[in-house]
Amino acid sequence: MLVNVSLAVAVAASLLGSAAAAPLVAVKQLVERKVNASPDFNITFSSSHTDGLPRTLIMATGGTIAGSSASATDSTNYRAGSIGVAALVDAVPQLLNVSNIDGMQVSNVDSGSITDDIVLLISKLANKALCGSDPEYDAVVVTHGTETLEETAYTLDATLMCDKTVVVVGAMRPATAISADGPSNLLEAVTTAVSPASHGRGVLVVLNDRICQALYCAKTNANALDTFKAYEQGFVGGPLSTKPFFYYPPSQPTFKTVYDLSNVTSLPRVDVLYSHQMATFDGVNASVANGAKGFIGAGTGAGGISPWAKQNLAYVMSQGIPVVASTKINNGVVAPDEDPAAGSYISSALLNPVKSRRLLQSL
Template structure:
């Protein structure tokens, strides 16, 4: 069994970023602002694949003054060079280029950040003559599923993106970050990871980003797809896969090359006696789309109906999801609202943003959510 304890504890005293090093593909790495590289000198191994790690902060880069503290630590403290240095086994399976894309709590990651992150990853992986086998994104777990979903629906090639985080900071006695990072890179270089889009790897499990959600606020066994399950896992840091690469049935993909900003889309959380005027207020404040985290299977209150109708009349799409986070909102013939299907509220918001950013019509936006599921259950959705 490998031990990562010493590496994890040393992270708190390592520098937050390394100076830029010379690398083999200067134009590519300069564009990416590579701040750590094992691709030159004695560390480079020409027989190994190349992986790009983009660090954004989060618990995996968190630090505390106590090794027993896994609740009141500071997220986004440790840099990508230190993360790699704490897991020397990484360099036995790949050459690493590291980019310090950000270093903050994932709650502070913005949609604009993730759009730029996706453009960088598409450039690094999908451009002609790219020398990267795959990319790994280290990320805080609070919004990890949102970033992973965005990367999944905007990836333009078959190379894998693996998103990884940790539930305990690097300074914790039983830090999970180093092991998770090793597993993430291991999956990124596995040829069988190709064609699966973005993958989430934590705690010996491999999940497809389209389906995977955060299910628990505290425990290590928190990410998963409650109904659809995992696509694979790792045993002794060796990936296994339950079935060949496949595309999720309801997945849509979106072009991002011409997108520079994303339209505002707000989520309205339904509950007993919630104020549906929030829908009108959100639109008045500039929202171009609304997602309602509905009760049950996306139920709407009678009080909300006139506000929803007014929004649709203004040309503002209203997507109905469910706050339960697991399950399906089924398309209904003749409905003015758009059914989210199996997408939870935060993923529905992201998909609606990218549909609007690509200037989809109301019908095309509806089709991106409803068409596949609708055809299965007997309701059409025009494109």
């Protein structure tokens, strides 16, 4: 049920060549499974079992980390989601020194094509893999395109029902690039995921030798390798020689709430409205007619919305449709409105518009 409360409270040849360094020990090769190991997971590739190593489920969704281009120097014009999970793992044999690996292909698309159904499926699979009475896995790693990575990572953080570790990882350069960052990112992600020191920290994002909590982490640059950051809160750690080094003991935000989606079959439609000078949001009624169940205002400053837009939003709120006031700046706090006459907007607190959308869908 959507409730009107403050969210502050509710709340590839080149690839193979680049990673073909000799492993530290003899590495078991991937083998194709003829029969799925579990009816809950569509496992298509699995490493041979090594006693004493933890077990990691890699859910691949596509993205730049699985992308390919005709040129090894081209890191902008490429096809995302060209390489499957088996090739990703096989390109980094060092992975099998730190964990036994099962891989499943949830999707193989650019992250702009990730749907609510895919995200809901990943959440349910992660909970099945880690949070049951007899979990099959010790950790989950999700490979993902970077454009919407923070949305999926935050959704998992808000819906994972145990303190096991999920790491979401991507790359800023395709697998075929001469300086592809995917192999090292994947190795660091799996190594971080299976580390006991990672437990109790929520879902983590690992890229570019940095470890970031999903609740705070956001993409800050369209092209640079060091794009995922948490400006206000900072990183929680970074891999040193692939092994995670954390700056602080495990902790969770004081306002964090986890939502159980196990009985949810679909997420409601919530639209994000981008504010600007003289914004009207005239299309909200059409959105409602087409099934929108809520709106996020990506406002100016600390959630500012123009008076013309407020008129349209006041009308949809009068129909019981929730509206969250957030900020397109992506940093800072949108506080609850203390003026009752101003309307009943929900405060996004410190969540940016896309994370506010995911939380509103989960309430």
